[in-house]
Amino acid sequence: MTENQKNHPEFYKPEELEPKWQKTWEKNNIFQVTEDPSRPKYYLLEMFPYPSGRIHMGHVRNYSIGDVVARIKRMQGMNVLHPMGWDAFGMPAENAAIANNTHPAKWTYENIDYMRDQLKMLGFSYDWDRELATCDPDYYRWEQLVFLKMWEKGLVYRKRSLVNWCEKCQTVLANEQVEDGLCWRCASPAEKRSLDGYFFRITDYAEELLEWIDKLPGWPERVLTMQRNWIGKSHGAKITFNIKDSDESITVFTTRADTLFGATFMSLAPEHPMAMDLAQGTGQEKAVKEFIDKVGRQSMSERADDKHKEGVFTGSYCINPMTGKEMPIFVANFVLMDYGTGAVMAVPTHDQRDFEFAKVYDLPLVEVIAGPDGAVGVENMAEAYTDYGTLVNSGEFNGMTTKEAQKAIAEALEKKGQGSTTINYRLRDWGISRQRYWGAPIPMVHCEKCGVVPEKAENLPVKLPLDAKLPETGGSPLPTLDSWVNTTCPKCGGPARRETDTMDTFMESSWYFARYCCPKYDKGVLDPEAIKYWMPVDQYIGGIEHAVLHLLYSRFFVKVLRDLGYIEENEPFKNLLTQGMVIKDGSKMSKSKGNVVDPDSMVKRYGADTVRLFSLFAAPPERDLDWSDKGVDGAHRFINRLWRLGLAVSEEAKGAKSFSGKVKLKGPLADLHAKTHETIKKVTDDVNNRFQFNTAIAAVMELVNLISLVQQNQDLEKDPNRAAVLREAMEAAVVLISPMAPHVADELWQRLGHEGFLIEKPWPEYDEAALVKAEKLVVVQVRGKVRAKLTLPSDADDEALKKAALDDEKVQGFIEGHEIKKVIVVQGKLVNIVI
Structure with missing residues (x-):
């Protein structure tokens, strides 16, 4: 920009224009909404951010997509709820506070203030009156009440179990928070540790969660598939193997009961509660303990490595319920407690992992399934035969197909009292206890006389003490903070200690969308009338990385809220859009790679409308966006062109009314009139039906090009319809681009002689007659x-x-x-x- 351009009174100056409109919008409260039964509602929500300190370009893209939809739905006559808040608890705040010698609360709220200003600077149409932060006691108070209600209903329980532990973060991780054996936050190896903790019975809802997947047509199939796989429903049989010379038994789950006659040994997960017991008195105690300790130090990815199958004999045997043969019981590193019962009947001839393990430890092989070419014989087997076929070496079941034998063997086991058909789920109950400070306190107390006792509802919230000093080495200060931890038992009134674990931060994000409907309601968890009006969310927007963690927990939590009487809905989100990442130099933007583009500097240089327009135009929302400096320059040039053209048309068409369509046009004016209505139809279809903002913007660009050609056409200067047709086209272009670039649009709308805000104006409708060219x-x-x-x-x-x-x-x-x-x-x- 030259000095002359800067000083020109009519040059496009976003640094002046955009703050002016943001202040005007805020002063007039145009984004605030309340329940209005006379109007159809539309609840538009983007996944709320963690207040890390700065908005990144991924946020800008996500929130720009949402803002376009929110603005258009509002212009189409809907009562639009479009809120924003902060996912404010969590380990990053704690770690940052330690690193910067500050308190997590101070760090978090300062970041919230900064990020709020950034979002306002981008002109998003949020109802800031509904803003919430999950670290506020007014928010987690109701979360604690839901916890107590779940405890009463038996949906929460406490137990000691082997959990995933991150040493660096000093906390437990849910199964979903371990990715390839690593902590999802810091990428350190996750290890197993035995701890007491609280669990949500999400498995009680496994079947319903699975069933409702097929009732979510507005969700991407990729996300639904990921959820199906995580829930992991399997039809099979539960089989009991009696332990030799003992009254004890081991139960396994298998989808291949037809291979039972080929089971020659048993494999247990190192975490299996019977692993050490089976070694007692056998002489294998030391070997088993050393092996369990060794595996405990391995990451899950190491254990899953097919090249390193290891095990140790426990010294005990179990009895095959069909053959009566003794089967040695091993502890094996590749068997996990997270699937089935943590015990596997090993059939080496028909399972490749068992085959490789049997070869290493010289265990017997019995072929029981013959393929289409018949039995090959164990001496000829180079690998396990894992397909279906016909039973051999299986007694009375010989000759049966796999499918027939699965049912027949399960029935025979049931008669013997040693098995039955059953369904297994990969999903495990959700462990919500975290040994960290910056989280919502779990509202339970420990009394020597009464045991674990829930806090009284009238004593909520149990506030997180803000005077706690965080240890430099990490870990929680709560267990040593006597002023907070020492309390009285709600049941007997005697001395007691507060629970020092805090809740998994996914708790807060599992219901925040419902609290947005009534963030200031103080008579209960949710306002029944507001919830009935606004829920479910009509359109949810966020990254594919939340397909299991956040979305599955949110679905579960809504079903719990329903069963507790707080909500009528079965599912939280009608429609889901998962936007792609922002890529620069071939990689996702990240500080470690040095390829981050700062939104603040981009807005300062180009203006918010340019940044928004580029993020919407560069790629369809579901695809990754490749950052391009040339692309940003192109978006800026278009807005400048729109600005200049808008001013020129507003001057020329001053006093003229928009073309009515009653006069028959010819030549370029007829083409422009037809193009105007083609563009209205194109943009409406692209945005409403497909969220294809890039092609919608391209259509407006084409219209602007044609307006410019007509406006410069001196041959049309004497045509009496020129000014009216130009005004009609220019107004259409301004209205259609307004959801993407709202600041410049509202300014041009005013320059064209109108009052008010475009978001309050009706979305334009196209004229079918105008689409038929003369x-x-x-x-x-x-x-x-x-x-x-x-x-x-x-x-x-x-x-x-x-x-x-x-x-x-x-x-x-x-x-x-x-x-x-x-x-x-x-x-x-x-x-x-x-x-």
Whole structure:
């Protein structure tokens, strides 16, 4: 920008224009909404951010997508709820506080203030009156009440179990928070540790969660598949193996009961509660303990490595319930407690992992499934046969198909009292206890006399003490903070200690969307009337990385809230859009890679409208966006062009009304009128039905190009319809671009002589009649070469086109003296004269 441009009074200056409109919008409260039964509601929500300190370009893209939808739905007459808040608890705040010698609360609230200003700077249409932060006691107070209600209903329980532990973060991780054996937050190896903790019975809802997946047509199939796989429903059989010389038994789950006659040994997970017991008195105690300790130090990814299958014999045997043969019991590193019962009947001839393990430890092989080519014999087996077939070496079940045998063997086991058909789920109950400070306190106390006792509801919230000093080495200060931890038992009134674990931060994000409907309601968890009006969320927008963790927990929590009587809905989100990442230099933007683009500097240089427009135009929302400096420059040039053209048309069309459509137009003005309504139809369809903002913006760009050509066409200066048609087209372009670039649009709308805000104006409707062009261009060919181009009435039939072509002066010069053999007419396009 030159110095002369900066000082020009009509040059586009976003640094002045955008703050002006943001203040005006805020002053007039135009984004605030309340329940209005007379209007259809639309609840638009983007996943709320963690207050890390700065908004990044991924946020800008996500929130720009949401803002476009929110603004358009509002203009289409809907009562739109579009809130924003902060996912404010969690380990990053704690770690940052330690690193910066500050308190997590101070760090968090300072970041919230900064990020709120950033979002306002981008002009998003949030109802800030509904803002919430999950670290506020007014928020987690109700979360604690839901916890107590779940405790009463038996949906929460406490137990000692082997949990995933991150040493660096000093906390427990849910199964979903371990990715490839690593902590999802810091990427340190996750290890197993035995701890007491609280669990939500999400498995009680496994079948319903699975069933409702098929009732979510507005969700991407990719996300639904990920959830199906995580829930992991399997049909199979539960089989009991009695332990030799003992009254104890081991139960396994298998989907291949047809292979039971081929089971020759048993494999237990190192975490299995019977692993050490089985070694007692066998001489294998030391070997088993050393092996369990060794595996406990391994990451889950190491254990899953197919190249390193290891195990140790416990010294005990179990009995195959069908063959009566003794099966040695091993502890194996590749068996996990997270699937089935943590015990596997090993069939080496028909499971590849068992086959490889049996080869290493010289265990017997018995072939029991013959393929289409018959049994191959164990001596000829180079690998396990894992497909289906016909049973062999299986007693009375020989000759049965796999499917027949699965049912028959399960029935036979049931008669013996040693098995039955059953369903297994991969999903495990949700462990919510975290040994960290910066989280919502679990409202329970420990009394020597009464045991674990829930806090009284009237004593909520149990506030997190803000005077706690965090240890530099990490870990929670709560267990040593006597002023907070020492309390009285709600049941007997005697001395007691508060629970020092805090809740998993996914708790807060599992119901925040419901609290947005009534953030200031103080009579209970949720306002019944507000919830009934606003829920469910009509459109949810966020990253694919939340497909299991956040979305599955949210679905579970809504079903719990329903069963507790707080809500009527079965699912939280009707429709889900998962936007792609922002990529620069071939990688996702990250500080570690040094490829981050700062939104603040971009807004300062180009303006918020340019940043928003580029993030919407560069790629369809579901695809990754490749950052391009040239692309940003291009978006900025377009807004400047729109600005200059808008000012020119507003000056020329001053006093003129928008074209009514009652006068028949010709030539460029007819084309512009038709293009205006084509664009309205195109943008409406692209945004409403497909969220294709990039093609919608491209259509507006084409319209602006045509407006510019007409506006500069001196031949049209005397046409009485010129000003009206230009005004109609310019107003349409401004209204259509307003959801993407609201600041410049509201300014141009005002310059065009209007009052108010575009978000409060009706979305334009296209005129079907205008889409039918009055004229059409027809090419005339003689001997296959173009000899003329004719502009003819759009309703001209074949005979009229033929006559016009033959009568044309240029064409006659080419056909004179020749015999016309044939005239081929292609309506609206071509007349081909064959001579």
